[in-house]
Structure formats: structure tokens, C-alpha cells
Amino acid sequence: MMRVIATLAVLLGLAVSAAADDLRGTGDLGIVIERASGSIAIVDTTNHAILGRVEGLGDVSHASAVYSRDERYVYVFGRDGGLTKIDMLTRKIVDRVVQSGNAIGGAISDDGRLIAVSNYEPGGVKVFNAETLDLVADIPAVYGKAGARSKTVGLVDAPGRRFVFSLWDAGETWIVDFSTGETPQVTKFADIGLNPYDGLITGDGRHYLAGLFGEDGLAHIDLWAEPPAPRRILDNYGRGEEKLPVYKMPHLEGWALAGDRFFLPAIGRHEVLAVDARSFEEIGRIKVKGQPVFAVARPDGRQVWVNFALPDNRFIQVIDVPTMTIVHEFEPGPAALHMEFSPRGHEVWISVRDADRVDVYDTRTFAKIAELPAMKPSGIFFTARAHRTGL
Amino acid sequence: MMRVIATLAVLLGLAVSAAADDLRGTGDLGIVIERASGSIAIVDTTNHAILGRVEGLGDVSHASAVYSRDERYVYVFGRDGGLTKIDMLTRKIVDRVVQSGNAIGGAISDDGRLIAVSNYEPGGVKVFNAETLDLVADIPAVYGKAGARSKTVGLVDAPGRRFVFSLWDAGETWIVDFSTGETPQVTKFADIGLNPYDGLITGDGRHYLAGLFGEDGLAHIDLWAEPPAPRRILDNYGRGEEKLPVYKMPHLEGWALAGDRFFLPAIGRHEVLAVDARSFEEIGRIKVKGQPVFAVARPDGRQVWVNFALPDNRFIQVIDVPTMTIVHEFEPGPAALHMEFSPRGHEVWISVRDADRVDVYDTRTFAKIAELPAMKPSGIFFTARAHRTGL
Numbered sequence: 001m002m003r004v005i006a007t008l009a010v011l012l013g014l015a016v017s018a019a020a021d022d023l024r025g026t027g028d029l030g031i032v033i034e035r036a037s038g039s040i041a042i043v044d045t046t047n048h049a050i051l052g053r054v055e056g057l058g059d060v061s062h063a064s065a066v067y068s069r070d071e072r073y074v075y076v077f078g079r080d081g082g083l084t085k086i087d088m089l090t091r092k093i094v095d096r097v098v099q100s101g102n103a104i105g106g107a108i109s110d111d112g113r114l115i116a117v118s119n120y121e122p123g124g125v126k127v128f129n130a131e132t133l134d135l136v137a138d139i140p141a142v143y144g145k146a147g148a149r150s151k152t153v154g155l156v157d158a159p160g161r162r163f164v165f166s167l168w169d170a171g172e173t174w175i176v177d178f179s180t181g182e183t184p185q186v187t188k189f190a191d192i193g194l195n196p197y198d199g200l201i202t203g204d205g206r207h208y209l210a211g212l213f214g215e216d217g218l219a220h221i222d223l224w225a226e227p228p229a230p231r232r233i234l235d236n237y238g239r240g241e242e243k244l245p246v247y248k249m250p251h252l253e254g255w256a257l258a259g260d261r262f263f264l265p266a267i268g269r270h271e272v273l274a275v276d277a278r279s280f281e282e283i284g285r286i287k288v289k290g291q292p293v294f295a296v297a298r299p300d301g302r303q304v305w306v307n308f309a310l311p312d313n314r315f316i317q318v319i320d321v322p323t324m325t326i327v328h329e330f331e332p333g334p335a336a337l338h339m340e341f342s343p344r345g346h347e348v349w350i351s352v353r354d355a356d357r358v359d360v361y362d363t364r365t366f367a368k369i370a371e372l373p374a375m376k377p378s379g380i381f382f383t384a385r386a387h388r389t390g391l
Numbered sequence: 392m393m394r395v396i397a398t399l400a401v402l403l404g405l406a407v408s409a410a411a412d413d414l415r416g417t418g419d420l421g422i423v424i425e426r427a428s429g430s431i432a433i434v435d436t437t438n439h440a441i442l443g444r445v446e447g448l449g450d451v452s453h454a455s456a457v458y459s460r461d462e463r464y465v466y467v468f469g470r471d472g473g474l475t476k477i478d479m480l481t482r483k484i485v486d487r488v489v490q491s492g493n494a495i496g497g498a499i500s501d502d503g504r505l506i507a508v509s510n511y512e513p514g515g516v517k518v519f520n521a522e523t524l525d526l527v528a529d530i531p532a533v534y535g536k537a538g539a540r541s542k543t544v545g546l547v548d549a550p551g552r553r554f555v556f557s558l559w560d561a562g563e564t565w566i567v568d569f570s571t572g573e574t575p576q577v578t579k580f581a582d583i584g585l586n587p588y589d590g591l592i593t594g595d596g597r598h599y600l601a602g603l604f605g606e607d608g609l610a611h612i613d614l615w616a617e618p619p620a621p622r623r624i625l626d627n628y629g630r631g632e633e634k635l636p637v638y639k640m641p642h643l644e645g646w647a648l649a650g651d652r653f654f655l656p657a658i659g660r661h662e663v664l665a666v667d668a669r670s671f672e673e674i675g676r677i678k679v680k681g682q683p684v685f686a687v688a689r690p691d692g693r694q695v696w697v698n699f700a701l702p703d704n705r706f707i708q709v710i711d712v713p714t715m716t717i718v719h720e721f722e723p724g725p726a727a728l729h730m731e732f733s734p735r736g737h738e739v740w741i742s743v744r745d746a747d748r749v750d751v752y753d754t755r756t757f758a759k760i761a762e763l764p765a766m767k768p769s770g771i772f773f774t775a776r777a778h779r780t781g782l
Binding site: 023025046070072090161206384 | 417437462480551552595693738755779780
């Protein structure tokens with residue numbers, strides 16, 4: 001009997017000690033999307049380590065993710081309409097709904113209570129309770145007299161329990177405002193331009209920009225204006241040039257606000273556009289190695305890191321913001337798809353998909369400081385995004 | 392025997408289940424400094440709850456805090472030179488050193504490895520290993536031919552494992568650069584102005600500003616310039632006016648970058664100064680109710696919230712940034728000392744010291760949504776600061 005009690009104590013002791021070891025902060029965690037296997041790797045950015053893997057997420061090509069405000073849960077938006085909520089600490093799926101047939105991205109409200117998902121099929125936005133994944137609101141993107149439904153793109157959160165998105169087929173931008181409860185007020189802007197393909201909102205939640213695929217230029221809405229109204233910026237930025245075939249759509253969520261300038265990847269051109277952050281007028285262009293996909297500011301805004309579509313997707317170039325010149329070029333490896341900076345910018349993680357690796361670089365010395373194995377890695381998302389608008 | 396084993400299983404089950412319940416994210420935590428009792432309250436900002444209390448922190452009047460990059464540990468800088476590292480999850484003191492006789496604030500390096508503390512007595516900065524609190528570097532603030540030591544103020548972190556601070560007695564600003572290891576390179580700027588009393592760095596780590604007590608105006612250093620050099624801005628902003636007695640020094644760490652404007656509390660004047668963020672020239676002044684102490688931007692920059700020195704410290708005023716007018720005034724209660732916004736700005740927590748309360752307000756409706764009991768609360772610091780430069 002005494003021996004059993006001793007065993008009991010030892011076992012309990014082990015259990016308790018295991019529990020204490022399980023405690024950890026969540027501010028330095030992140031995920032890497034592994035598209036071929038429908039999984040995510042959960043990573044520790046302090047120790048450059050993979051902590052574990054969560055499988056069963058469906059089609060996660062082009063997947064993105066947002067975090068709960070406590071940085072414990074990640075919501076992964078799959079290509080197949082899957083919305084999966086995962087506990088970063090237990091590394092288990094907490095809940096999963098397949099909420100449409102074809103989806104592209106999502107957002108979380110500023111209070112952390114609502115998850116919105118942008119759908120291609122059927123076109124529209126669905127909004128879920130972040131706690132339970134119960135449906136809160138279904139907003140079909142109906143336009144025109146025939147009642148057609150548009151694909152929705154460029155979905156972002158805005159301050160005051162709002163979401164903003166654009167309608168690819170309709171050329172519209174909508175604001176849905178949940179500030180008074182679960183029934184949104186919807187404000188629609190027509191004629192923003194031809195085929196908006198992606199959107200972004202500035203970190204302060206003031207300016208919404210939609211990239212246009214059907215014409216050169218972007219749509220801009222100042223959400224502080226009373227009333228807000230869309231206007232065209234960088235109109236015909238490629239005038240007089242022959243269009244190149246577009247190998248991969250650039251991502252506007254990878255836009256960069258650096259100092260008082262925006263840097264935007266030009267579509268189908270070997271250029272990054274520099275835009276004055278006050279006037280939204282073009283102030284210069286930087287010739288780059290290929291068709292830019294992401295142009296991401298290091299968090300201090302001193303540099304902008306650029307990756308490329310095929311056939312140049314082995315390379316990354318670094319732009320020095322004050323001089324607008326390229327100060328560094330390197331070759332992480334085949335299909336360097338995604339870059340994620342540590343929140344204060346001392347390191348950057350880069351997915352090298354076709355080498356099945358994630359590499360970590362020091363952003364000052366450009367030295368590689370770690371390599372982690374991953375299965376066909378693409379998007380990388382750190383928990384610090386929980387505290388930012390528009391990510 | 393079977394019964395014992397069953398008990399064992401039940402007990403183990405309980406232990407494991409308790410462990411699972413202990414797991415929690417740390418992104419929505421924070422602390423409230425309780426100055427009278429030398430304690431901190433650990434708070435949950437999602438549920439507006441006090442989770443517990445940690446005592447034994449010494450003199451925490453005017454205390455401030457920074458967070459480890461995993462948002463698990465808080466470092467509290469006490470007035471008495473105490474540097475205390477606390478585990479937010481177990482709510483226990485992990486380590487504590489009394490590193491000087493009289494201190495004022497601290498900072499954590501961008502990689503989370505170094506903690507710097509600013510000392511009055513003896514004057515200088517000490518830098519510690521964030522993991523162990525072992526001393527890494529001692530930087531006495533020696534100036535002039537006689538080798539006197541100055542009080543140091545306005546200590547902030549800057550990108551690239553750097554810290555910046557100013558010397559009250561010497562009128563100097565120093566940059567200490569740990570980018571190459573544990574022995575810092577020190578760069579000194581003389582003649583920045585008379586008696587710098589506090590400093591701040593912009594969120595991108597580019598601009599350092601030191602407020603001057605000995606003269607009207609501030610010192611500005613653009614850390615991107617090659618080489619950086621101090622210059623005076625807002626020179627003689629009070630020219631021709633009679634100085635009022637200063638009841639409480641304003642805090643520059645409570646400065647606000649809102650849109651493309653800075654808002655700074657004027658010393659000894661019932662004014663908040665608006666400054667162009669590009670030219671650093673004054674673009675306006677807002678008359679306020681009393682002598683401003685903090686002028687803090689809501690994270691979206693649309694509003695600036697201002698509190699006051701005695702005899703007006705019962706009040707808070709809210710400035711609308713585009714119109715530079717006061718759009719709201721309210722009376723949280725006696726000694727409304729500190730405001731901390733949720734990271735994306737939907738709520739604000741306010742210490743009402745002499746009511747022994749912390750109140751939570753909705754920043755859109757201005758409605759009070761929670762009251763929490765606290766013992767003579769002053770500073771409030773949320774874990775999201777871990778991911779920001781200069782906080």
C-alpha cells in the first residue's frame with residue numbers, strides 16, 4: 001500500500017512537473033503553412049525550433065492565418081473554404097468548418113470576437129463567432145440587376161469592428177460595420193475600378209487600397225473622410241509600356257510602409273513603385289530582378305525586402321529606403337515564397353518551398369542563422385500579428 | 392488495491408486536467424503597478440479580470456515595465472533601483488536585483504536578450520542578460536573634465552541591439568550599440584540642450600526626441616542620418632508667455648504619433664503641441680483643461696487622449712486628430728494617472744489611483760464597460776508592448 005502511494009506521489013509529481021513545463025508564453029510562436037501535406041508546423045521564433053505539426057487542414061495552398069488576441073489560437077483560412085481553429089499550446093484542432101467551396105483569406109475584428117472569411121464560391125463574406133465558429137452573418141456579394149454574386153477579395157479588418165473587402169466581378173468595395181452588434185451596417189462603393197484582385201489597409205486602419213487587375217492603378221479610400229469615397233491613384237502607371245505576362249499575382253498584403261513612403265509591387269513589371277504616404281502620388285520606381293510578388297518593409301521601415309515570381313523566385317533583393325537603391329541580393333533557394341519578420345525586425349524567416357526548408361536570416365548582417373526542415377513551406381505567420389490592424 | 396489504482400487514475404486525471412486548465416495564451420495579459428503596496432496586479436484584458444497579485448517589488452512609485460519577446464516574463468523597473476523579473480503565468484518573482492540606489496525606467500533590446508536600466512544614483516546605465524539578470528555591461532555616465540556622473544533619463548531601445556539615453560546634468564545623448572556582442576560601442580552627442588528630462592523614440596526606431604527642462608524646445612536626432620546629429624526643434628515654443636509652475640513633469644513616452652502628426656504635452660502650459668511628423672515643425676496647439684501629463688494616441692491615430700497634473704487630474708480630454716479639436720471630456724475620478732490602450736485600440740484602461748480602481752472604457756462610445764479594484768494603481772502595461780520598439 002505504501003508503495004502504491006509512493007508511486008502515486010511520483011506519478012502525480014511527474015504529472016505536475018510536466019504541467020509546469022508545458023507552461024509557455026505565446027508571444028514568440030508562429031506557424032508555417034505546409035501546402036503539400038495540408039499541415040502547419042508550429043514554430044518557436046526565439047529558439048528557431050519546430051515545436052510540432054498539426055495535420056488535417058485540407059487544401060492550404062494560398063492559405064493565410066490570423067490569431068486570437070491572447071495569441072493562443074490560430075485561425076487558418078484554406079483554399080477549399082475550410083476555416084480551422086487550432087490551439088497553439090496543445091497543438092490540436094479545436095474546431096473546423098468548411099464554410100464555402102472556394103475561399104481566399106480572412107480577418108479578425110479588432111476586439112477579437114469575429115472572424116470574417118472571403119469567398120469565391122459562392123461569392124461573399126461569412127462572419128463567425130471567434131469562440132465557437134458559429135455563423136454570425138452571411139453577406140452574399142450580390143451586385144447588378146440580375147443578382148449575380150461576385151468573388152470577394154482583399155478582405156481586411158478595420159477599427160471599430162469593421163471589415164472591408166472588394167468585389168472582383170463588380171468593381172466595388174464594401175464596408176461591413178458590426179459596431180452595434182451582430183447585424184452589420186453595409187456601405188457600398190461602386191465603380192472603384194476594373195477587377196480588384198487584392199486589398200490592403202494601412203496599419204492605422206485609415207487607408208484602404210485595392211489593386212486593380214483590369215487596369216493599371218489602384219483604388220484608394222480614406223476611411224477617415226466624411227463621407228469616405230473611392231478615388232484612383234497611380235493611374236496608368238504602366239502607360240506606354242508593353243505588358244508582360246503575369247506569372248504570379250503580386251500580394252498587396254505584402255505592401256510596405258517605410259518611413260513616409262509606400263512600396264508596392266507593380267503587376268507584370270520588373271519594378272517596385274514608391275508612393276508618397278501623404279499624397280499617394282508616385283515618387284519613384286526601383287528596377288528589380290523580376291516580377292515582384294511581395295515587397296515587405298522590415299518593421300523599422302529602413303529596408304524593403306522583395307521576392308519574385310518565376311523564373312526569378314530563387315532570389316530576394318533588399319531595397320534601402322532613404323536612397324531607394326538595392327543594397328543586397330541573395331539566393332535563398334528554389335521558390336523563396338514568403339518572408340516574415342520578427343515583430344521588431346531583427347530576424348526574417350523565409351520559406352524555401354522546393355528545398356523543403358525555412359531559413360532564418362539576421363536582417364542587419366544578412367547572415368543565415370538557422371535552417372529548419374519543413375514540408376513544401378509557403379506562408380509564415382507569427383503570433384505578433386494578433387496585435388496589428390490589417391494583417 | 393483496485394480502489395487505490397482507481398484513485399490514482401482519478402487523481403492523475405485531475406492533475407492532468409488542472410494542467411490543461413493552466414495553459415493560456417499570454418497575448419492579452421498585462422500588469423497594473425500598485426505603488427502603495429509595492430505590488431503588481433496581473434490582468435486579463437479579454438475578460439477584464441484581475442488574475443492575481445505579485446508582491447515584494449520594493450518602491451514602485453514611477454515604476455515602468457517591459458516584456459520578454461515570448462510575453463511570458465515582465466521586467467519591472469522600480470524607483471529604488473530594483474529590477475524584478477516576474478513570470479506572468481505562475482505569478483511568481485523569478486529573479487530580482489537591486490542594481491542601483493535610484494533608477495528611472497528601462498528598456499529591452501530588439502532581440503529580447505538585453506535589459507537596460509537608467510540610473511540616477513550612481514548615474515549611468517547598466518545592462519543585464521534578460522535570461523539570468525547577470526550584469527553584461529556597466530556604462531557610467533561620466534562627463535566633463537572632473538569626471539562627474541550624470542543622472543540618465545529617456546532610455547529607449549533602438550533597432551540593432553542599441554539603446555539611446557540622455558544625460559540630465561551633461562546635456563548629452565548617448566547611443567550604446569551591442570550589435571557585435573556584449574561590449575558596446577558608445578556614440579556621444581554633446582550640447583543637445585539644457586537638462587534633458589525624458590526621451591522617446593518613434594515606433595520605427597528612427598527619430599529620438601529628448602524633452603528639455605532647462606529651455607523651451609526639444610532635441611531631435613534622426614538615427615537614419617549618416618552621421619546622426621542633434622538639432623533643436625520647437626525652439627522657444629513658449630516665447631513671450633509667462634511660465635507656470637510645473638506641477639508634474641509630462642511624460643514623453645506618452646507622446647502620440649497620430650496620422651502624420653506628433654502630439655506632445657507642453658511643459659507648464661495648458662497646451663498640447665501638434666508637430667508635423669516629416670518636418671518636425673509646429674503646426675498647431677490645442678488648448679486643454681490643465682497641464683498635460685500624457686498625450687497618448689489611440690492605436691489607430693484618430694484620437695489623442697490627454698490627462699493632467701494637479702489640480703485637474705480628475706479629468707481626461709480626447710482630441711480628434713483631423714480637426715484638432717476636443718471632442719470629449721470626462722471625469723474618471725481622482726488621480727486618473729495612466730491610460731493604456733488595447734493593442735488595436737478598441738478599449739482603454741485607466742488607473743484612478745485615489746479611487747483604488749482601474750476602469751475600462753470603450754474608445755468608440757466612451758462608455759465605461761468595467762471597473763476593477765486595485766490598490767493605488769498607477770502605470771498599466773500590456774504584454775503587446777513586447778512586439779513594439781521604444782515602449
